[in-house]
Amino acid sequence: MGSDSHSFITPAHSLVENGTYNLSEDSNIAATIRPPGYSVFLALHIYGFGKNLGLQIAVLSQIIMLCFASSIMFCSIKKINSIFCATIAQLVLLFNPNTLSSVFLIESDNFITFFVVLIFSFLLNYIKNKRSFYIILIGFLVGITALIKPLGLFFIPVFIPLFICIHFLDNIYQNTSSIKKILCISIIGVCIASSIVFFWMKRNYEVSGHYIINSFGYDFLTDQVRELSYARKTLGDEHWQKYSRERLLEEIELKYPDIHTVSDADRNAIIQPIAIKYILEQPLLVHSMGLTLATIRMYAGSGFSKFRNILGLTCANVIETEGFLSYIDSLKNNFNKSQMFCYVSNIFIPLFGNFILRVLGLIGIFYLIIKKDWVLLLVSLGFILIISFPTLHVAQVRYRVPMEPVLAYLAGLGLLHLMNFFTKRSSS
Numbered sequence: 135m136g137s138d139s140h141s142f143i144t145p146a147h148s149l150v151e152n153g154t155y156n157l158s159e160d161s162n163i164a165a166t167i168r169p170p171g172y173s174v175f176l177a178l179h180i181y182g183f184g185k186n187l188g189l190q191i192a193v194l195s196q197i198i199m200l201c202f203a204s205s206i207m208f209c210s211i212k213k214i215n216s217i218f219c220a221t222i223a224q225l226v227l228l229f230n231p232n233t234l235s236s237v238f239l240i241e242s243d244n245f246i247t248f249f250v251v252l253i254f255s256f257l258l259n260y261i262k263n264k265r266s267f268y269i270i271l272i273g274f275l276v277g278i279t280a281l282i283k284p285l286g287l288f289f290i291p292v293f294i295p296l297f298i299c300i301h302f303l304d305n306i307y308q309n310t311s312s313i314k315k316i317l318c319i320s321i322i323g324v325c326i327a328s329s330i331v332f333f334w335m336k337r338n339y340e341v342s343g344h345y346i347i348n349s350f351g352y353d354f355l356t357d358q359v360r361e362l363s364y365a366r367k368t369l370g371d372e373h374w375q376k377y378s379r380e381r382l383l384e385e386i387e388l389k390y391p392d393i394h395t396v397s398d399a400d401r402n403a404i405i406q407p408i409a410i411k412y413i414l415e416q417p418l419l420v421h422s423m424g425l426t427l428a429t430i431r432m433y434a435g436s437g438f439s440k441f442r443n444i445l446g447l448t449c450a451n452v453i454e455t456e457g458f459l460s461y462i463d464s465l466k467n468n469f470n471k472s473q474m475f476c477y478v479s480n481i482f483i484p485l486f487g488n489f490i491l492r493v494l495g496l497i498g499i500f501y502l503i504i505k506k507d508w509v510l511l512l513v514s515l516g517f518i519l520i521i522s523f524p525t526l527h528v529a530q531v532r533y534r535v536p537m538e539p540v541l542a543y544l545a546g547l548g549l550l551h552l553m554n555f556f557t558k559r560s561s562s
Contacts (some may be wrong), residue, residue: 139240141168146176147185157398167398169334169348171282172242189240196237196244199518201250204228205257206229207539210255213262214510215547222546226491227251227539231484232435236535243535248283248466250536253289254517261509269297273323277330284348285524285536290327294320296516302507342399354528355409356382361527362416365424366404382412421527428529431520433492434485434533495541497548516539 144158145168151159155170165173204224216344227233239457252497253275260268276293279286297320331347338346346417360379373380387393392402436562443446471544525533533546534541 136438138242142173142176142242143189143240145170145173146180148498149173149177150181164338165395165398166338166342166344166346166403167348167353169281169283170377171278172245175245176240180363191239192240192519193238197328199248200233200237200244203248203255203539206255207251209545210258211546212217212373214258214397216466216550217544219546219550220551223542226542226545229403230491230538231488232531232535232544233538236532241532242283243532245540246279246286247536249279249282250517250521251539253279253286254513259515260476269316269319269323270326273326274330276323277327280327280331280347281334283524283536284354287331287347287440288520288523288558290324290331290518292520293324296512297323299512300509318467338399342397344403346399346402354524355406355413358413358526359409362413362420362424365420365427365527368427369420369423377416382409424527428525428527431531432525432529432534435488435534491541491545494548496551497543497551498544498546499548501547501551514544 143172145165146155147159148156148161148165148468155165155173157163157165175195176189176192180193182188183191204227207227208224209218211223232242233247236247253272255270256268256275259265273293275284276289279289294317297316298313301316334345335345338344341557356379359382363374363378366377386405386408393404396404421553499511499514502508518537520535521533521540522529536551
């Protein structure tokens with residue numbers, strides 16, 4: 135089970151037992167905070183195989199979906215680059231500890247990664263042959279991703295600008311379809327994605343009186359407050375606890391004593407404006423430190439900790455409490471020489487491997503710049519920014535899972551460029 139598995143499983147039980155998307159099968163309160171995509175996926179398996187076996191079959195389905203998605207990505211990259219680059223990208227995606235561990239857990243990260251791979255692959259196919267069909271298909275997939283995790287929403291506002299930019303960047307070198315055609319088809323794609331999201335918002339309004347899409351209100355904003363307080367602590371602020379998530383919630387409870395008795399939608403409506411004001415009042419330096427710590431957590435971790443937990447491996451009670459820096463402190467304070475093999479095999483090697491992949495990814499970006507392949511550079515960096523942005527200060531290695539296909543592609547490009555570089559040097 136993952137950290138938030140329960141919030142997906144109980145609505146799935148409600149769908150199977152009652153045919154309604156409620157917080158649980160015994161609750162009459164409609165679920166509005168969690169989008170229904172992943173719960174529907176689980177409900178299909180529970181309906182077919184029962185509560186316990188159904189979840190195990192769901193994990194098997196996730197493994198099959200990951201293999202299928204990696205094959206689609208392989209074919210798309212092969213068309214636009216080389217078989218070598220496509221093979222490396224597929225292998226990195228399949229055997230990356232971060233991806234490999236999440237696929238065995240009941241979490242939405244791996245499920246949405248399947249759709250991100252499809253969007254990325256179809257976008258590569260569009261770049262290759264400019265078939266308008268791919269724009270429509272991508273629009274539909276963007277709408278589906280928005281019903282799985284909040285990051286799907288961020289594809290919608292950049293949809294039209296992305297295809298317009300691809301059009302103009304391609305026109306630097308060759309004549310492509312007219313701008314009017316691209317614009318019209320992109321608008322259709324956005325309308326399809328927005329329509330899917332609208333039906334979910336409309337349903338939430340009917341059951342709660344609020345136009346809610348996902349947990350961007352309560353969970354997202356209060357978690358931002360928590361991470362900003364940790365940023366203050368890192369900067370040496372002795373009064374950092376005054377700005378903590380707990381302090382904010384205490385103030386809200388004093389102002390709204392019955393907040394725990396209202397629905398998720400009403401609680402979200404109460405907390406959202408207060409938390410936003412709280413966040414905007416933080417100095418720029420605190421935000422900068424928060425983003426720095428978030429970037430370290432997002433990209434420095436290997437994702438092997440979950441895989442280690444699945445295998446039942448432990449290393450001297452090294453725990454992750456408040457992120458990467460606390461992980462380093464915990465490792466230092468609990469270091470045990472007798473478990474050196476465990477440290478090397480389960481911590482240092484995965485971290486070193488992750489470091490190599492990040493370096494190869496940077497070389498891949500450098501390679502695209504040298505080749506002046508601005509379209510692929512735009513698409514690759516665009517995906518990374520879109521997937522990173524929803525987390526802001528709240529970054530964990532698991533949130534990088536949907537980004538792994540793009541990072542794997544850049545690592546493949548980087549290794550290809552290195553091999554070409556050393557081959558030319560040896561031949562000369």
